[in-house]
Amino acid sequence: MTVTSVHDPSHREALWELEDAFERGDLISVFGRCTVAYEGRAASDLGAGDRLLVLKPDGAALVHTDEGRQPVNWQPPGSEHRAAVRGRQLRVRSTRTNPDETLTVRFSDVHQLSAMAVTGGRDLTLHGSEEDLRTRILERPELVEPGFEPRETERPSSAGPMDVFGVDAAGNPVVVELKRRRVGPDAVGQLARYVRALGEELGAAEADPDGTGGDGDDDAPFVRGVLVAPSVTDRAAERLADRGFDHVALEPTPEE
Numbered sequence: 504m505t506v507t508s509v510h511d512p513s514h515r516e517a518l519w520e521l522e523d524a525f526e527r528g529d530l531i532s533v534f535g536r537c538t539v540a541y542e543g544r545a546a547s548d549l550g551a552g553d554r555l556l557v558l559k560p561d562g563a564a565l566v567h568t569d570e571g572r573q574p575v576n577w578q579p580p581g582s583e584h585r586a587a588v589r590g591r592q593l594r595v596r597s598t599r600t601n602p603d604e605t606l607t608v609r610f611s612d613v614h615q616l617s618a619m620a621v622t623g624g625r626d627l628t629l630h631g632s633e634e635d636l637r638t639r640i641l642e643r644p645e646l647v648e649p650g651f652e653p654r655e656t657e658r659p660s661s662a663g664p665m666d667v668f669g670v671d672a673a674g675n676p677v678v679v680e681l682k683r684r685r686v687g688p689d690a691v692g693q694l695a696r697y698v699r700a701l702g703e704e705l706g707a708a709e710a711d712p713d714g715t716g717g718d719g720d721d722d723a724p725f726v727r728g729v730l731v732a733p734s735v736t737d738r739a740a741e742r743l744a745d746r747g748f749d750h751v752a753l754e755p756t757p758e759e
Contacts, residue, residue, distance in 0.1 A: 508617040514593040517613045521586040521595070524618035531558040531584075533595065535613040539566050539576050543604030549575065556595060556608050558584050564597035564606055578606045579689060633666070635755040636681045636731060640667060647679060647729060647751055648672075662700035675727055676701060682732035683755045690730060691742040698728040698748075 507529075509520055517533070524531050533556040539549040549566075554575075557565040562582040565574040582599040593610040637656060644651045650672025658668040667679035678701055680694040705726065728748035735743070735750055743750050 506617065506619045508615070510615055512613055512616055514588045514591070514610070514613065517593050517610075517616050518586050518588050520616055520618060525584055525586075527618070527620065528560040529618040530560060530621040531618045532556070532616070533558070533608075533610065533613060534615045535610045537608050537610045540607045540609075541576055541605070542607075544602060547576070551611065553614075554608075558595070558597070562597070562599070566606075566608065576606055578604065579687070582606075632755055633681045633683050636683055636753065637666060639753070639755070640679065640681075640731065644669070646753055647677075647731065648749075651677065653679075660697060660700040660704065662696040665697050665701070668701075671727060675725055676705060677727045677729055679729045679731055682730070684732070685734040685736070686730070686732050686739060687736045688738045688742050690732065690735070691739050691746065691748065694728045694730050694748060695746055698726050698746075702726045 507520060507524065509516065512520065521531065521533075534553070536551055536553050537556070538551050539547075539554070541547045552568065555567040557563075557567065557574075559565075559580070561580040562578070562584070563580045564578040564582060564584065566576040567574050578597040578599065582597045582604075584595065584597050586593065586595045588594070589609075591611065593613060595608045595610070597606045598604065640646055641653055641656070644653055647669075648671065651669055652671075653667055653669040655668045656666065657664040665678050666681040669677050669679065671677050678694065678697045680690065680697065682690055702725075728746065729751060730739075730743060730748060731751045731753050733754050734752060740750065
């Protein structure tokens with residue numbers, strides 16, 4: 504495995520190394536004194552501090568401090584990394600377009616930069632797939648909840664095909680989104696788009712966090728959302744609760 508590592512590079516030297524690493528598709532770590540700014544669905548800023556920036560070839564970007572296991576700022580896979588020298592700073596920017604989000608890290612000093620060709624992750628042997636998860640639910644609908652009745656798989660909608668569409672014991676339409684591994688808030692957003700699209704199609708309310716039924720007519724159905732996944736992150740759990748969606752912890756295949 505080829506590893507590039509430079510200590511206390513100038514901003515221009517760091518830029519050259521980053522550009523070469525982006526071209527090779529390397530995993531990159533940059534440690535130095537920096538500020539961090541995020542713009543997107545919200546906005547945040549971190550003042551100057553010594554931090555570790557990790558850039559992955561799949562587009563993920565993670566900013567770590569000396570505390571905790573979670574990054575203080577991050578961008579998901581699918582983002583695009585770019586670097587430039589502006590004034591007396593090295594600027595590293597990670598952007599994505601859907602939704603529009605930008606994470607900008609400005610280094611006044613770069614103490615260490617490393618780039619390496621990390622392999623093996625894409626050859627991960629998967630034990631269970633989303634199709635296995637779908638099969639489990641179709642064979643045992645009560646795994647979602649008692650009284651759940653699947654009606655259709657890959658049901659088309661303006662937001663795309665839904666994994667499973669069904670109704671609950673009260674006759675309310677239910678959108679079930681399937682994920683075979685631990686997921687974050689992006690999965691909640693995907694489920695929300697399906698729920699919204701179905702609500703518009705059926706003329707029903709989207710969710711019912713207070714348990715009061717649809718808006719207006721007490722007898723009107725409301726569209727429920729259920730995320731089926733082995734586990735979810737804390738941020739995903741918060742967004743599920745905010746939207747009135749449910750999470751069902753379920754593995755693709757039964758444990759031995």
